Amino acid sequence: MKATEANFDGLPGLTHHYAGLSFGNEASTRNQFQLSNPRLAAKQGLMKMKALADMGFVQGVIPPHQRPDMAALRQLGFSGSDARVLQDVVKKAPGLLSAVSSASAMWVANAATVAPSADTLDGRVHFTVANLNNKFHRAIEATTTSSLLGAIFRDADHFAVHDALPQVAMFGDEGAANHNRFGAGYGSAGVQLFIYGRDESHPERGPQRYPARQTRQASEAVARLNQLVPGCAIYAQQNPAAIDQGVFHNDVIAVSNQQVLFCHQQAFVDQPALYRSLAEKIPGFTPVEVPASRISIADCVQTYLFNSQLLTRPDDNMLLVLPEEARRHEGVWRWLNELTEQQGPIRELRAFDLRESMCNGGGPACLRLRVVLTPQEQAKVNPAVLMNETLFATLDQWVERHYRDRLSQQDLADPQLLDEGRVALDELTKLLDLGNVYNFQQ
Numbered sequence: 001m002k003a004t005e006a007n008f009d010g011l012p013g014l015t016h017h018y019a020g021l022s023f024g025n026e027a028s029t030r031n032q033f034q035l036s037n038p039r040l041a042a043k044q045g046l047m048k049m050k051a052l053a054d055m056g057f058v059q060g061v062i063p064p065h066q067r068p069d070m071a072a073l074r075q076l077g078f079s080g081s082d083a084r085v086l087q088d089v090v091k092k093a094p095g096l097l098s099a100v101s102s103a104s105a106m107w108v109a110n111a112a113t114v115a116p117s118a119d120t121l122d123g124r125v126h127f128t129v130a131n132l133n134n135k136f137h138r139a140i141e142a143t144t145t146s147s148l149l150g151a152i153f154r155d156a157d158h159f160a161v162h163d164a165l166p167q168v169a170m171f172g173d174e175g176a177a178n179h180n181r182f183g184a185g186y187g188s189a190g191v192q193l194f195i196y197g198r199d200e201s202h203p204e205r206g207p208q209r210y211p212a213r214q215t216r217q218a219s220e221a222v223a224r225l226n227q228l229v230p231g232c233a234i235y236a237q238q239n240p241a242a243i244d245q246g247v248f249h250n251d252v253i254a255v256s257n258q259q260v261l262f263c264h265q266q267a268f269v270d271q272p273a274l275y276r277s278l279a280e281k282i283p284g285f286t287p288v289e290v291p292a293s294r295i296s297i298a299d300c301v302q303t304y305l306f307n308s309q310l311l312t313r314p315d316d317n318m319l320l321v322l323p324e325e326a327r328r329h330e331g332v333w334r335w336l337n338e339l340t341e342q343q344g345p346i347r348e349l350r351a352f353d354l355r356e357s358m359c360n361g362g363g364p365a366c367l368r369l370r371v372v373l374t375p376q377e378q379a380k381v382n383p384a385v386l387m388n389e390t391l392f393a394t395l396d397q398w399v400e401r402h403y404r405d406r407l408s409q410q411d412l413a414d415p416q417l418l419d420e421g422r423v424a425l426d427e428l429t430k431l432l433d434l435g436n437v438y439n440f441q442q
């Protein structure tokens with residue numbers, strides 16, 4: 001059956017700021033307390049969505065979460081009116097205010113792990129919401145993510161959305177950022193590669209310096225929940241030395257599409273063995289490997305060369321959607337241009353300015369969730385979230401009306417900002433026909 005890969009991008013929220021919340025993500029640490037521009041962040045995201053929709057790709061949008069998350073603050077013992085809670089928390093625990101205000105839900109590659117219907121026992125598309133257990137500011141995303149995915153993929157005959165795994169380190173799960181699905185056509189049965197940073201049975205084999213956010217135990221549970229057909233899943237460990245150099249998710253060092261794996265030479269533990277098992281299972285498996293002698297892991301982390309979207313064009317050749325930082329780096333850009341000239345699967349490069357997101361460690365691939373859909377399934381997706389000329393104009397104006405163009409840590413305590421967020425998101429749920437998905441709407 002002819003199926004396509006749709007990309008759903010997270011829209012940066014009104015409180016996008018740089019809080020240094022993600023130890024192990026070097027951009028996050030480096031840019032702590034920089035002034036942010038939420039309006040520009042949202043516009044940069046929308047521009048990418050619009051450009052891909054204009055090229056003929058199926059593109060959807062996933063809205064921001066309500067922030068600051070007042071319920072989380074109340075759960076942590078702050079009380080009184082909203083204004084009082086904000087006043088208290090900024091005085092007593094400003095770091096917590098930052099965490100509950102993070103716009104990190106924009107990085108929807110971490111929202112869930114998706115299994116196309118061709119790979120599942122009941123023939124439905126399955127989503128398991130990620131618990132993002134390693135960071136508090138991200139762990140609070142799971143409940144709203146479930147509601148939003150439920151409001152977008154609401155037809156239970158075609159879609160199943162599973163809640164996140166238990167919120168403990170043993171089941172740390174970061175969603176599709178540590179998952180690649182391979183296959184010839186999107187609609188035929190595929191092979192799913194789950195990449196973990198830590199196996200709870202062998203903790204000594206994990207990284208030493210930075211945390212491994214994804215466990216093998218979580219990946220195995222996700223494969224069960226998503227009802228993968230037996231034999232469809234492969235598990236591999238990410239190179240712990242890469243995690244220790246700032247590769248906090250596998251999508252910072254590898255990306256796949258159909259039968260192609262584009263990755264760095266030092267991405268995985270025992271990479272040759274992994275290639276062999278992928279080659280056994282995937283007809284035409286083609287690794288495109290970047291040698292360490294040409295590009296270092298440090299340059300991968302700085303340029304986000306692999307945090308790209310590898311997309312199949314209508315002529316069946318592949319396009320690589322990269323961040324502007326990869327284009328600006330002479331050695332990386334030279335290597336990429338040599339690659340496209342080799343008449344291999346990757347023939348075109350396209351760079352986007354996503355600087356606001358990049359400064360927190362989020363490139364093009366972090367901002368998108370891939371969902372393979374048959375035509376019947378696509379017809380069942382909430383149509384109001386699918387990007388086109390009209391939706392782009394509507395959302396661009398909505399951003400213009402509601403977003404601030406500068407935000408600092410201090411601004412987060414402004415009760416006015418909380419109200420601005422509620423008014424904006426209330427309007428957005430109507431524009432996107434989502435129903436009442438946020439707490440403040442209940």
Ligand SMILES: N=C(N)NCCC[C@H](NC(=O)CCC(=O)O)C(=O)O
Nearest residue numbers: 019020021022025028109177249366
């Ligand atoms: N690679 C993928 N798929 N996603 C990138 C997520 C970036 C995110 N950054 C942050 O959460 C930084 C927030 C701050 O520091 O303000 C994270 O580390 O989880």
